[in-house]
Amino acid sequence: MIKAIYFDWGHTFATFFENREQKLDQILKPFGFNWWTFNHFWRGFYILRSSGKIESDKELEIFIRRVAQKDIPVQKITETTIKNHFISTKHIEIVKKLKKKYKVGILSNNVQEWVDKVIQNCKIEKLFDAVIVSSKVKARKPNAKIYYEAIKKLSVKPEETIFVADEIAEDLVAASGLGIKTIWFNMSQKGSWEEDDRNILKIYKPNASIKNLKEVINVVKAMNK
Numbered sequence: 001m002i003k004a005i006y007f008d009w010g011h012t013f014a015t016f017f018e019n020r021e022q023k024l025d026q027i028l029k030p031f032g033f034n035w036w037t038f039n040h041f042w043r044g045f046y047i048l049r050s051s052g053k054i055e056s057d058k059e060l061e062i063f064i065r066r067v068a069q070k071d072i073p074v075q076k077i078t079e080t081t082i083k084n085h086f087i088s089t090k091h092i093e094i095v096k097k098l099k100k101k102y103k104v105g106i107l108s109n110n111v112q113e114w115v116d117k118v119i120q121n122c123k124i125e126k127l128f129d130a131v132i133v134s135s136k137v138k139a140r141k142p143n144a145k146i147y148y149e150a151i152k153k154l155s156v157k158p159e160e161t162i163f164v165a166d167e168i169a170e171d172l173v174a175a176s177g178l179g180i181k182t183i184w185f186n187m188s189q190k191g192s193w194e195e196d197d198r199n200i201l202k203i204y205k206p207n208a209s210i211k212n213l214k215e216v217i218n219v220v221k222a223m224n225k
Contacts, residue, residue, distance in 0.1 A: 002160060002161070005161070005162045007104070008164065008165035009108035009133075024038075027077060031071075031072055051139065092127065103156065109140045130153040144177075158179030159180075168200045
C-alpha cells in the first residue's frame, strides 16, 4: 500500500519565470558574461554547494570570484534565482488533495536555504510533511543516502513510497533500485539531461509516465489497488 509521495523540486513541483535568464543576463553583462556563458562556472560550484561541500553562499561567492577573476555579484544571482521561482497554484492543490490520504514531501538536489526561502515566499510552509534537500543531507541524487533519509523521515518503507521526477538517470533509476515506485514527469520542456534520459529509457522503464502533474492523483490511486 502506498503511504508517501515525494516530488522532485526543480522542473517538477517548481519551475522558473520565463524572464529569469533575461534578468540574470542583465546582472552579468557588465562582467562580460551572459547566463549561458556564466553557467559553465556556475554549474560546477552549484553542485558543490548543493551537495554541502560548499557550506555557505559567501563561500560560494569567494570560489566563483576566484575562478572567474571578476567580482561577480553572486549574492544578487542567488537572490534573483530564488525570487524568480514559480510554483503553480494547480501544483499546490494537487499536493493538498494527496495529503488527505498520503504523506507528501519534496526530495531535491538543491540548497536547503534557497528552497526554504521559496517555500516561505510562497507561503506554503505547512504544505509538505518533509522537505529533503541534498545540501543538508550532504548527498545528491542518485546517491542512495538521500533516498534513505527521505523514507526514514516519513517512517515508510521503500515499497510504500512513490517518487515523481522529470529526470530518469539522475532521479528515478536509483529510486527504483531501492524499491521505491517511480513516476516520470515527461514534461514538454526538456533540459540538458534529455539525451541521457532518452538512452536510459532503452533499458529502464518507470512504473508510470505522466505529461501533466494532475495525472499523479489517478496514477497513485491505480498503484494502490
